[in-house]
Amino acid sequence: MVTPPDTATDGFVAALRAQARRYHDQHPFSRRMVAGELGPPQIRGWVANRFHYQASIPRKDAAILANCPDRDVRRRWIRRIHDHDGTADGHGGTAAGGTEAGGIEAWLRLGEAVGLTREEVEDERHVVPGVRFAVDAYVTFARTRPWVEAVASSLTELFAPDLMADRLAAFERHYTWIDPAGLAYFRARLTQAPRDSEHALQVVTEHCRTPDQQAAAVAALSFKCDVLWSMLDAIDRAYPDE
Ligand code: AHQ
DSSP states (O other): OOOOOOHHHHHHHHHHHGGGGGSGGGSHHHHHHHTTOOOHHHHHHHHHHHHHHHHHHHHHHHHHHHHOOOHHHHHHHHHHHHHHHOOTTSOSOOOGGGSTTOHHHHHHHHHHHTTOOHHHHHTTTTOOHHHHHHHHHHHHHHHHSOHHHHHHHGGGGGSHHHHHHHHHHHHHHHOTTSOGGGGHHHHHHHHHHHHHHHHHHHHHHHHOOSHHHHHHHHHHHHHHHHHHHHHHHHHHHHSOOO
C-alpha cells in the first residue's frame, strides 16, 4: 500500500526549511567573507570569536542529552560531543578534521593557520560581549527548554553545507595567506552537518505532532538563526573594514 502523503509533516518541514532566509549566510559579514573582501584582522577576529561557539557546542549537546529520556536519540546525539571534543583514547569518533582530536582542536589549528596563537584563542581574550551573550543564550536555551525544542534549534545545520562549501572555496581562492591545512574543520562539517541535520529532522518530525509543538520547533530554529546573526553583528562591529 502506498503511504498517503503526510501533509501535516510536509508543511511542518517546509516551515522549518523556510528559516533558511534568516540563516547567517545572508549576513553582510558572511557575504563579504565569501566574496573575499575581508582583511586578516577581520578573519582573525571571526576565528577567535567563533571559538567560544565551538567550545560551547559540547556543553549544549550535553544539556540535550541530560534532558532527553529517549535512549535511541541519546545513542546518536552523543556522537556530536565526540565530533567536537574528540575521544580521550583517540579511537572511534569521526571527529572534525578527519582526526580523533575533534573539532575544537581543529578550530585551534584554524586559529594558528590565520596567525593567532593557541593561547589567545583558548583564553578567549578576543571574544566580544555580543558573541558571548548570544552563545551563552544558546547553551541556556538547550538547558532550560524542552529537549525537542533544543534539537530543533540545531536545524540551522540544514542550511550549513552550502555555506561551508562556499566558505571553503572562498578561503582557498581569496585568502591564500591562510595555510589550507587549517581549513580541515570546514571539510569535516561538509559531512557532519548533513548527518546531524538528518537525525535532528527525524527526531523533530517524530516528536512534534501537534500544531503547538510544531510552532515551538519553528520558533526554536528562528531563535537559533538570531543567535548566529547576533554573533556576526557583534563581530562585524568589532572588526570594521579598514
Ligand atoms: O561548526 C559548527 C558546528 O559545530 C555546529 C553545531 C550545530 C549546532 O548544534 O547548533 N551548528 C553548528 C554550526 C557550525 N558552524 C557554523 C558556521 O557557519 O561555520 C554553522 C552552525 C550552524 O549552522 O548551526
